[in-house]
Amino acid sequence: MAEITIKYLAQKLNLAPSTVSRALNDSHEISDATKMKVLALAEELNFQPNPYARSLREQKSKTIGVIIPERINNFFSQVIDGMESVTRAYGYHLLVYNSNEDTEQEKNILSLLIGGRVDAIVMSISRFDQKSDHIDKLKKRNTPVVFFDRISTNFPTTKFITNDYEVGYQGTVHLIEKGCKKILFLMLSNENSNGIERLRGFKDALKKKNITFEANWVIECSHSDEKNIALLESIFYKLDRPDGVLASVEKLALATYRALSRTHIKIPEQVRVVSFSNMKIADLLHPPLTTISQPAYEIGEECAKLLIKKLTKKNQPDLEDKIVTIPSVFTERESSK
Amino acid sequence: MAEITIKYLAQKLNLAPSTVSRALNDSHEISDATKMKVLALAEELNFQPNPYARSLREQKSKTIGVIIPERINNFFSQVIDGMESVTRAYGYHLLVYNSNEDTEQEKNILSLLIGGRVDAIVMSISRFDQKSDHIDKLKKRNTPVVFFDRISTNFPTTKFITNDYEVGYQGTVHLIEKGCKKILFLMLSNENSNGIERLRGFKDALKKKNITFEANWVIECSHSDEKNIALLESIFYKLDRPDGVLASVEKLALATYRALSRTHIKIPEQVRVVSFSNMKIADLLHPPLTTISQPAYEIGEECAKLLIKKLTKKNQPDLEDKIVTIPSVFTERESSK
DNA sequence: TTGTAGGCGTTATCAT
DNA sequence: ATGATAACGCCTACAA
Numbered sequence: 001m002a003e004i005t006i007k008y009l010a011q012k013l014n015l016a017p018s019t020v021s022r023a024l025n026d027s028h029e030i031s032d033a034t035k036m037k038v039l040a041l042a043e044e045l046n047f048q049p050n051p052y053a054r055s056l057r058e059q060k061s062k063t064i065g066v067i068i069p070e071r072i073n074n075f076f077s078q079v080i081d082g083m084e085s086v087t088r089a090y091g092y093h094l095l096v097y098n099s100n101e102d103t104e105q106e107k108n109i110l111s112l113l114i115g116g117r118v119d120a121i122v123m124s125i126s127r128f129d130q131k132s133d134h135i136d137k138l139k140k141r142n143t144p145v146v147f148f149d150r151i152s153t154n155f156p157t158t159k160f161i162t163n164d165y166e167v168g169y170q171g172t173v174h175l176i177e178k179g180c181k182k183i184l185f186l187m188l189s190n191e192n193s194n195g196i197e198r199l200r201g202f203k204d205a206l207k208k209k210n211i212t213f214e215a216n217w218v219i220e221c222s223h224s225d226e227k228n229i230a231l232l233e234s235i236f237y238k239l240d241r242p243d244g245v246l247a248s249v250e251k252l253a254l255a256t257y258r259a260l261s262r263t264h265i266k267i268p269e270q271v272r273v274v275s276f277s278n279m280k281i282a283d284l285l286h287p288p289l290t291t292i293s294q295p296a297y298e299i300g301e302e303c304a305k306l307l308i309k310k311l312t313k314k315n316q317p318d319l320e321d322k323i324v325t326i327p328s329v330f331t332e333r334e335s336s337k
Numbered sequence: 338m339a340e341i342t343i344k345y346l347a348q349k350l351n352l353a354p355s356t357v358s359r360a361l362n363d364s365h366e367i368s369d370a371t372k373m374k375v376l377a378l379a380e381e382l383n384f385q386p387n388p389y390a391r392s393l394r395e396q397k398s399k400t401i402g403v404i405i406p407e408r409i410n411n412f413f414s415q416v417i418d419g420m421e422s423v424t425r426a427y428g429y430h431l432l433v434y435n436s437n438e439d440t441e442q443e444k445n446i447l448s449l450l451i452g453g454r455v456d457a458i459v460m461s462i463s464r465f466d467q468k469s470d471h472i473d474k475l476k477k478r479n480t481p482v483v484f485f486d487r488i489s490t491n492f493p494t495t496k497f498i499t500n501d502y503e504v505g506y507q508g509t510v511h512l513i514e515k516g517c518k519k520i521l522f523l524m525l526s527n528e529n530s531n532g533i534e535r536l537r538g539f540k541d542a543l544k545k546k547n548i549t550f551e552a553n554w555v556i557e558c559s560h561s562d563e564k565n566i567a568l569l570e571s572i573f574y575k576l577d578r579p580d581g582v583l584a585s586v587e588k589l590a591l592a593t594y595r596a597l598s599r600t601h602i603k604i605p606e607q608v609r610v611v612s613f614s615n616m617k618i619a620d621l622l623h624p625p626l627t628t629i630s631q632p633a634y635e636i637g638e639e640c641a642k643l644l645i646k647k648l649t650k651k652n653q654p655d656l657e658d659k660i661v662t663i664p665s666v667f668t669e670r671e672s673s674k
Numbered sequence: 675t676t677g678t679a680g681g682c683g684t685t686a687t688c689a690t
Numbered sequence: 691a692t693g694a695t696a697a698c699g700c701c702t703a704c705a706a
């Protein structure tokens with residue numbers, strides 16, 4: 001760890017440590033002359049104050065803990081990029097953890113953080129329907145917490161999500177207006193809050209457009225690509241096959257592409273596809289995929305801004321218990337032309 | 338931050354803080370009886386030692402700084418996942434920063450870290466040919482540093498890369514043996530060390546197979562997908578078009594797919610494609626893409642293991658100045674059948 | 675304007 | 691087996 005300390009600088013300059021400290025912090029009660037001297041030496045020796053001594057003294061770490069359920073996922077990467085863009089400007093650091101969609105790991109990570117290692121936590125929880133005892137513990141400590149995307153509904157704090165319902169509705173209406181009459185809604189079996197809202201939008205759109213919803217239009221997929229592809233192939237192989245697909249998760253749109261390719265069914269001529277996705281290369285697929293993408297970077301920025309405000313300003317009230325919705329972006333491409 | 342301290346526990350139990358500390362650290366010079374008592378209360382009150390007090394005292398942070406040039410990139414996500422899998426097992430934390438391919442930012446991040454905030458640094462530098470003054474500063478402090486993928490050749494430490502040359506060679510031989518006679522090598526214009534090695538492998542493979550290399554087979558692409566696609570379209574539109582493509586970067590393979598799709602040229606019948614890529618969905622493309630993928634997770638694990646060893650064992654020598662090569666994996670799929 | 679002293683929470687050293 | 695004390699590096703009352 002570091003070697004050059006305030007004490008050392010003080011000694012070199014024949015000053016008291018407190019004077020050096022004040023000079024470094026640009027206190028008004030230090031003469032310009034000594035300020036210069038101190039700053040010059042600090043610069044020369046590349047002095048960096050020991051962050052842990054400072055944290056201990058000030059009772060804050062200038063660090064924010066981030067817990068995501070998955071790292072290999074553009075959405076979460078973009079969110080963190082958004083957060084980092086604001087936290088770094090304020091001298092805050094990001095400790096990032098991957099819970100691997102596992103409540104147990106989530107719990108462990110949380111227990112690492114409540115010791116004061118971080119001043120605040122941003123998280124997207126690993127499962128929707130979990131018991132949230134471990135999250136509730138956070139309430140006792142007064143570490144501010146913010147949720148995004150996969151939110152804990154019970155825990156009273158600010159949560160950032162996107163307008164899943166509306167955009168599910170919008171995507172469905174789009175498919176119907178392009179002529180689709182039998183639309184599949186693809187979702188993962190252990191679906192979370194987002195998927196449920198999206199499905200609600202889907203159903204309401206059908207109703208609005210006077211299309212009778214049938215239960216078997218909702219396809220619960222697994223986490224295995226191969227299985228999903230096989231399942232979809234079998235569905236599309238039938239004569240009365242669907243003519244539209246709304247995929248609530250990116251990987252299911254890709255499975256659809258593969259299945260349709262194998263069965264030689266054309267997109268969008270025979271089946272139109274719309275998917276929730278934050279994939280950068282949606283427009284490089286064949287055909288380019290119509291997407292509903294979440295404002296990931298912006299969600300990250302908002303989470304960070306809120307916490308920075310809470311942490312840096314005096315007398316901030318507790319984070320409001322509310323849900324903030326940031327709209328997703330619908331981008332029409334050839335897959336639903 | 339935290340409220341429950343060792344001192345508080347000591348007071349509750351009518352013990353000295355030092356005794357409590359020793360009990361918590363399972364010292365052999367504490368009676369089982371008091372150990373029990375202490376542990377029980379600590380458990381009950383959910384005591385977590387203040388990490389910053391400990392860091393200050395022990396002169397180590399149990400934190401490793403990670404600097405990557407880009408977050409929205411499966412390769413780096415996988416690397417970090419690999420690192421986290423080992424660091425967490427040893428109680429180490431990861432502070433992650435994105436330099437956004439910008440040397441200036443990289444410099445700033447580095448200066449944040451040398452204050453003792455981290456016990457070690459893992460980084461993949463933002464550019465190949467940069468002046469590395471800011472990195473050299475690390476030498477003065479004795480913070481261990483490890484590089485991976487985009488390495489600083491001058492800085493004496495252990496570096497982890499993959500066998501770019503060999504696998505570039507292998508991919509090219511594969512294309513030739515499938516019948517390709519005119520193969521394009523696609524690379525980004527501001528290429529880094531990896532790309533150069535891959536190109537070397539490409540050229541040597543041609544020579545070995547008695548195919549005369551022509552300078553215009555190397556296509557320098559830009560960072561704009563649209564431009565790249567247009568460029569490739571123009572190349573493939575000609576009569577004497579190439580019959581093979583080796584893309585040194587994933588995005589260029591995707592541009593190739595798009596260009597070939599637009600010009601109605603079939604993969605692999607008319608053009609075979611092989612690409613360096615860590616994309617999870619290579620097998621869901623149309624057609625599935627033959628890839629050379631870097632052992633990202635493993636690279637992360639190795640970086641972390643090395644540092645953990647250096648940090649946790651006594652009397653470790655400086656990190657050896659050497660390059661460790663972990664082989665990439667060649668996966669043949671339909672795009673080069 | 676500058677110096678002195680104490681303490682943030684922990685652990686190691688030296689007593690008892 | 692346990693207690694008292696000092697120190698890690700920093701900042702902030704309080705003193706001068």
